[in-house]
Amino acid sequence: MTRPASAQGGQTERARRGPPPPPPKQGFDWRAAALPSAIGATSIAVVFGALAWIVTSADQWPRIKAQFFSLEAMVAAFPRVLQGFWVNIQVWLTVLACILAWALVLAVVRSLRAPWCAPFRLMVVIYIDIFRGVPVLLLVLLFGFGIPALNLPGLPNSGLFWGGVAMVLSYAAYVAEIYRSGIDAVHEGQRAAAKSLGLSEWQTLRHAILPQALRNVVPALMNIVVALQKDVALLSVIGVRDAVREAQIYTASTFNYSSLIVAAGLFLLATIPMARLADYLTRRDRMRRLQMAA
């Protein structure tokens, strides 16, 4: 036995002395961290350096550089591409808001269980099947060129508006399915509890189910948000002067593609932080679920 001879004596002694102090906070140990970091940094430098050397020493490199990475052309194109990118951001946020709202309507209608809702449920199912089955690009062309050509009285006539509508209709079909998966993931007991308290079906959705469902689907929605940010560029095919369109205009007059690289850089600047945020939210969500399961 390694314990003190008298257990009781040991305990009173422990009580008198109190618990030992918390261990000193472990500082960052430079020496322990230095070697792995150094190896990592060196190997990155070597590999990327070798790649850069191979690329830049190729015979064609000067031509490629002049065509795609001409600093001069980039600077010249930048203001207009940036202006176009501002259009992308505005369209993106507007369309996003419409998608989230319209998809919520679709998902709610689809999850209503009352028998008289059957025709509306069926309509939503058909809607989702159609709009998920047709390429967004095709819808954008159809709406963005087709509807303005009709000159319908009382309706807006701009390609931008109808192209945006096409994106909302298409994306909402996906987002509605995401919402629905979130609604289905809420435990049946929650419905039972709400119903047993006398909440109507709508109140049950509104107060008990939807708040939980929306929290469940935030990570999945973040991915849609990122994808949409890029797909807004599809509107350039119907003549909306977004970043891609502006870059193309520049390219057409100079036969230099650097402006497209500028546009690509702007998209990356916007989407990479969002993708990181999406990863973070997904991770946090997984942690929360693990904790709840435990």
Added chain:
Amino acid sequence: MTPRIEIDTVTKYFGTKLVLDRVSLSVARHEVLCLIGASGSGKSTLLRCVNRLIAQDYGTIRLDGVPIDDPVFGKTGLQQRAGIVFQAYNLFPHMTVLDNITLAPRRVHGLPRPEAEARGHEMLARFGMADFARAYPEQLSGGQQQRVAIARALMTRPDVLLLDEITAALDPELVGEVLAIIRGLKDEGMTMMIVTHEMGFAREVADRVAFLSEGAILEQDTPERLFGSPQEPRTQAFLRRIIASGRL
């Protein structure tokens, strides 16, 4: 006197599976009825029929002599008069304790928020949960969550309380605090139907115990007689198994 709850030859199928087989039972005012029976015998289903979470296929359930699907109850009258508490608490995880228990009074019964919250605080204080009004369910122990769930069911001042294995998910040391609340409710004269696997508790609080087997009531009697000298072989076998597992 008309019984508070009268279950009259109720039959329920899930698909082609017979889950309740011509169940007839009645519970008098202030009476406590315990339902016992093996897993899958239909105990939860019966409770769920009583507050219309599900509808029986045949038969009638009456509350104070009025069928529970009668229009006089309106959309929510029955739920106001018969509260149910579940094994898994089923609190709303995104709401505070206070919001959980005031949701139905506010949204369903139109009580203004200040009054609903005053009633809520009163109810929480009564169950020793006064300090947890602003807490979220996940911050509470199982026993505390179940006390909140009972408070939530009592907020509309029901005449009948239906309890479905409310201690089955609890750690043993937390069972006592929840059972104490049920004892208190019995002393106040609450009419209750209690599904439980705690035979000791059933023996103590029940005025009558009913044994359910494969959807049918095999026998019902006072706890002394049902536990002491069960008549049916299947009841005897069930009780022997319970005794063997040390729960009587």
